[in-house]
Amino acid sequence: MLKPLRLTAALCLLGVGATRPLPADPDTRAWWAITAALSGDDMAGRDTGSAAYERAAQAVARRFARAGLKPAGEGGGWFQRVPMEELRVEHATFSVGDRPLGFLHDVTVAPTPGMPVSLDLPLAYRAYCAADALGDVRGKAVICHGTHRPGLPSDAQRYAAARAAGAAAVVTIADPGFSVEPPRWPFAYARTVWLQGSAPAAAGPVRFTLNADALGGVIAGSGRDAPGLVTSGAAGAPLPSFDAPGRFRATLSLAQRSISAPNILALLPGKDSALRDQTIVLSAHLDGYGPGEPVAGDGLYNGTLDDAAYVALLIRFAEHRAGKGLRRPVLFAAFTGEEKGLLGARWFVAHPTVARAKLAADVNLDQLRPIFPLRLMTVHALDDTTLGDDARAVAGAMGVAVQRDPEPERGLLRRADQWPFLEAGVPATAFVFGYRPGSESERIYREWYRTGYHRPQDDLAQPIDWQAATDFNRFFYAFATRVADQPGAPAWKPGSPLRPKP
Incomplete structure (x- = not known):
């Protein structure tokens, strides 16, 4: 059964019972109809390894075929099967003393193979968990503030220090002061997925994440002011170190299974034989979260803007071309497993169905939210390759300004499917709707990340x-056409820190 609001949206797409206007632009209406087909409730959120994801993959392949593309997967087909392992927490209980902690609401865990499934540990609060502040934490659960502030330990540094000091667990307080991307509770689920043959390390402290609102119960009896500690930790202010009187207890039920899911790969052959070895990859990820912990009574994570809408945009661009090639070959890639660690893109880059030397660039569509006017656009790797020059030219002709990432502390460049290409030395870029500080657009942007x-x-x-959706879609059509048609292939710029070493 469709959720009531989604039923309204579905009827709107059919022109029945509309409660809001649909886009006036026919191309945008067609794009949204494909988006609806990929992210309606019947697609169940397209979780990696699920039957719903397989249905979505088949639907994308059919659309690519109807648009005149050629299969570019394994064995002459549309798919590249990606083998993975999944470790899932099926059930968990947590407590400190006689005070329960809600799984996924107060605390969650990152499961790893071979981890202990029962813990009963003393607690050590150690502020930011700098190596010189830990002291004797052997066999303890160490509580650390998960700050993102310059000059304080990063997540990797906190974990390395705790591991070196012999901690049994690291309990990281999700930082409510990280306003550019605030913590969101509850978590959808607790699972780890990895490519077969690359299992995460099992040794080391177990990783937990703690809701800052639950800190008071965790350190009860210590005589410390939990709200004050959270406020000071969010500000990067000096903090004490102390041991709490309670014991951190956890009991976990884990299940591991082998899964797989396909990348969907389709080729628009190039028409210039001199450029046939310069394939442009256009990518977006098809997977979403699927069913998870309910939020406001809704437990289906549809993933409409993240990222069904931009697989739909790949389809629309293919339909515009209708089999008519550009100068360079264009590979349309709908990747799997992005939400589990860029797994589909990593697999493709390691096992390309187009010779690695023939991959000239990747243009990735993700992190796009057409929820306020498109007047400013963040372009990832703007100054690193000539793709940045192309973005400036196309956006400028539309009256849209471009900028470098104004929030590098979020690491967005490394959090989407362009990153495996960049790591492999392939020029790549991606786009984010930008805003001016203090504007209504910023308010909308922040609210979307919260809710x-x-x-x-x-x-x-x-x-x-x-209108913002229409504007970005037109930008993408023009940008992809320019990159595939211009005389010179995308190239690295001298001095780029991302440029591969000779």
């Missing part, structure tokens, strides 16, 4: 700025 990002509310009923 929509990786939430069931990223669905067909959410507010969309149709």
